[in-house]
Amino acid sequence: MYKIRTYNAISSKGLSRFPTDSYQVSSESTDADGILLRSQKLHTEVLPESVVAIARAGAGTNNIPVADYTEKGVVVFNTPGANANAVKELIVAALLMGSRDIYGGMNYVQGLTEMTDSGEMGKLLEKEKKNFAGGEIQGKTLGVVGLGAIGSMIGNLALELGMNVVGYDPAISVEAAWQLSSSVERMENLEALLACSDFITLHVPAIPATKHLINSKTLSGMRSNAKILNFAREEIVSSADMVAALDAGVIAGYITDFPAPELLGRKDVLLMPHIGASTEEAEENCAVMAANQLMDFLENGNILNSVNYPKIRMSRNGGTRITFTNKNVPKVLGSVLSVLADGEINVVDMVNKSRDEIAYNIIDIEGDLNDSLKAQIEAVEGVVHVRVI
Template sequence: MSDVVISEFMDQTAVDGLRARFDVLYEPALVNDPERLARELRGARALIVRNRTQVNEALLESADSLCVVGRLGVGLDNIDQTLCAARNIQVVPATGANNTSVAEYVIAAMLVLVRGAFGASDSMLAGEWPRSRLIGGEISGRTLGLVGFGGIAREVASRARAMGLEVHAFDPALAEDAPFWKALQVAPVDSLDQLLAGSDVVSLHVPLTPRTRHLVDAEKIALMRPGAVLINTARGGVIDDAALARALRDGRIAGAALDVFETEPMPADSVYRDTPNLVLTPHIAGVTRESNARVSAMIARVVGRILEAA
């Protein structure tokens, strides 16, 4: 019987630190065997997960001694927070620990999509010299629209401003006189429609909730500028995948970079097959060597403190 069960990958130094104080079961592939995971949780006091482990009623039914769930990341849509609260199970996300990694991913994706010069290696090695095809644009002087203006979006904004972009953001949860708008030189906008219509680059930074599911659908995409690009490092369900795929194939918008998807891993028959001007990555925007160490250390520290106090 283990005190701590870790069902997805975690920095080894943080795992070793927990093992020095508790009985730890660390199996990064345990997420792929929910039945065994449920058995291993009997008697365990802590569960540490990333985004794939579904901490739902079926799993929690066997977790008779659980007092804390540590999330190696910030999104909590894979965790039944209501049920955890009812059972006095604390849910601890690694808030802020991977902000830099996601922000740098967004900036990199923006550069790749707008410049359009990266992806010609095969044709060049085949003897082609496609200079005219690869003449893209500059991001300096363009407008970046941020949907949501939390910690990660603010990190994106500070980098984008330094690169010469004008930055707007839509976040109805924030007051327009909050001091960070002025400090970061970001203009708040009144509606999502206004943001989409006025931006050259749109980056999503909202959690997945019933209100944000398919927030960016065909109607919203139709508001975007024809040369605009869309970046999603938030949650896959925020975008209507079929609508975005159609818009890219029709040339309605210029490109998209997606790190998150409604179904992960993506199915072989994804609507994005054979879609042009699309960059896909496997939910890795917030995971670098550096952020993995920070996230893991934070969760190990907090989970350890909760267990020792229990």
């Protein structure tokens, strides 16, 4: 019986993926094998030694101490792309709101509480509507920074809306490249993209290299009529530098899903309460994907969409499966295979992958692995964690 501890409200569609005859799912478990969560911060939580995997129903993993868990041999999963459509649709709304003063016009109408004559209201609105005029997005240039699951979807959709699209991503994956329209013009660097765009939408992860990617220097190279959309992560944009740029007229506007106190009360800023992935469908998609990935790892040792482990999968070949994590140094795998050979254990199939400083291995053997041999594998220098499935 596998035990799953949940944090936050997880969609019932995701929770129902766990078979009740082999999984115990609870928010109270103290000796769980896996954790399923959304936004719960784990940096101050004491992780039970029983936990071997954590699945975050969402893309970002800022709430998880990934580096610490990697050293402990804990696999951390996320769900890239599961909420992409929800974010895509909100960004389309943000583009339209940034191009036309929809928000200002709606607020103006709602403020006419003392008017009782619809005819008079109609005359007034006809007179005042010019104050809320704007432009169309058709024919404008959209710069997409980060061409992953969401960025590529936005780029393709913007083309269908009649926009010109330029993109920049120094680390675009093969999968993302296949999804991206050939009509998206690839830019050589961020500065070139910013200089030619009317709207810029950000879709990069929050890592040290992207902290304050948008700052006083990068803002200075933009068009004065340009507007930035940030539905990725708060840390990517320096709020202080953004305020200074807006005050100086360096750019025209900022639209973000990450409000900050210094951005409040400005007519050139549109703020949303972090609702990019807050749709019923997105929460269901994320929960289902997270649950499936967690089960495949616990039952088979396979890894898909991990932020700290390599992508690796092997079909079951009967017998017993051994998985182990080790430091990515020479001779570890050979030493483990020697332990099996000395124990007269025949290897049926195996696969080995590495990522940065760790390596992960799946080995199928004939028969069973006794506790003595498992202990010998755990004692091999460089081995971090061993599981027998």
